[in-house]
Amino acid sequence: MEIDSKDGIERKLNMAQQSDFNDPVISEHNIYVCHVPVNSAFYRVIFPTSKINPYTNKWLKARFKKAVRMLEMRLPQDADSASFDAKKAKYIASQQQSTSKTSFVMDRLLAYEDIFIGQSHSFDAAFEYAISNIYLCPMMGSFEMRHLQAGLQNLQCDEAIHADTDSEFTESESETDDDPSPLRVRFVRPENEFQKKRREESVTLRNKVAEHSSWISLDLEKSTMKSASAKLNSLFSLPNPVDSLLKLRDAEHLVEETIVGNKLAELNLEDRHSLISFKEVRRLPDALQLKALFIKVGVISMQHIEELISFKIEHNLLISRIREYAHLVRGVWVIKSELAFPEDEYSLQRIVRDFALCLLNANLPVRRSDMQLAFGLTVEDFDFSLTTFGEHITSGERTWRLRIDGDETFGKTKEDLRVLIEEKRYWNRRWEEIHHYLSTIKNKSDFTVQKTFKRSFSY
Known part of the structure; x- marks a missing residue:
């Protein structure tokens, strides 16, 4: 295993030669210690297993609620896919009532959108494993994106559509039923009135904050862009301690930068x-x-x-x-x-x-x-x-x-x-x-x- 030390000298460590480690080496991975740049946050975004690769889509859109850490991503559906349901897509597109003045080609691409939404509640992990590499980086949380099917819950088709609906559509409709089976939770100790009231108030407050929080549009950049490459390189570049001390600002200046511009x-x-x-x-x-x-x-x-x-x-x-x-x-x-x-x-x-x-x-x-x-x-x-x-x-x-x-x-x-x-x-x-x-x-x-x-x- 190769280890990059702080002084930049690579050292090789043979695990099999150590007296304390007699187990055979199953696999070796490169470990990278990442440095988070100033005024930035590192999240992990996980999509459900599907044939869609959202990161290669040209018309991918995203927005974010900072107060409740909620991420929403929209991408057009693949009309040529075998799993594409035109009737579902037409109904959802009609409910959205889009008012954007775009070209005909753009309207056709954005007419049927897949909406994925996820919420990060707390800190999840300090490392990420990707492509045989382990990245040690302090993360703010993970977004487990789920396919939003709110439009299908209010779906009311006429008799002609019901006659043409296949078995797959019926099965998906039963999955999004308005009255699902109740979830039973067994507590080790019975919940008293104070705990019940506090839990209900907490849920009400969280929903209220999420409802009144404003969406922030995000600019998505591909990894091939120069700006994205510069940000990725900054994760692996260790700062110089001398430069960090010279650039250290006083507390008053840092407080001034945290003032929200919208408030002013x-x-x-x-x-x-x-x-x-x-x-x-x-x-x-x-x-x-x-x-x-x-x-x-x-x-x-x-x-x-x-x-x-x-x-x-x-x-x-x-x-x-x-x-x-x-x-x-x-x-x-x-x-x-x-x-x-x-x-x-x-x-x-x-x-x-x-x-x-x-x-x-x-x-x-x-x-x-x-x-x-x-x-x-x-x-x-x-x-x-x-x-x-x-x-x-x-x-x-x-x-x-x-x-x-x-x-x-x-x-x-x-x-x-x-x-x-x-x-x-x-x-x-x-x-x-x-x-x-x-x-x-x-x-x-x-x-x-x-x-x-x-x-x-x-x-």
Whole structure:
């Protein structure tokens, strides 16, 4: 037997010459230790014994459910085979109702398809024997493909088809009967109610996950293709330990690569309830990173913004982009009320929130009693408006403050000072608008009370 050692030197071992092994050698096999490439998985696919070789078929299609490890492969039937049943194939093809716009030759090949489906539940083995060779490779599992005959279970043919059906068709129909004989399982110990309930819930959950999991289309490559040959060669090439240490990445980078792209694609930044991590924010396009960052934190300092974004930009341009989503309050950036509460039914919450920010920007206390007297809100509505940027101090004066400390260093440069002055002017204008709003509300309420009093006095 020849053994390939780690240093690449082949050594021959004669089993018969060893004193510990007196049995004769029956057979000798080459053993290959495979190396699984990064970001790959190794499965074994087993088809039922038949005359069909799926790997030589030109129109082979496959798709995969990653959550439940389910593989489905489709290949056209051989119409020239003696086992081909045209009546079965026509019925199954009519039930599929294919809508693909392909050529006439393609339609003819895909009209009758054999569907094989298999599911890998767990790790099966660490080696594979093929063509007098033994391959040692860590496998994720095995797919034992089974011929799917779901279309035949609902088969309802008319009298003419029943008259022409041969004995083989009758026998295959009896094999796929809707009411098979029950499978009896004998337990060593009787199953209690808790075990029965847990087993039923487990089966229900597994079926639900399999039903809602999306199919992933697979690209099948023949072994003769260059890309497939390169992947096969990578299984047998041992990595250099020095190169592996140089290419070793930190844990943060590995976590970022595991984030699913579909989750970011389906992210709705207009929804204030969107919960994403900082790593997902860094993977967003440059134009959306700041918006997503403010939706997540609500209030943040300039230094932390520069640390959390992934793109590089000049300081002045960064501030101009920040001002599209936030306002400056005591040296830190707070998300705009229009972005925090974009819904129309929260118009009053936006006014309450801006009024509290005006008070904080002027170093004035924000108390629940004053806000309730001015707007007539409940404690829950008031807390709902201010939790996007602040926190409640329960001891001492019992006021509200910003979630983070103010940055007194902002405004040291000329450009930052100009931004600071413009933001102060904005809050002054906003204070006047809210004061006018409160005065209008108060005048309307006084007029209503006075009108009601006159009516009651006239009676």
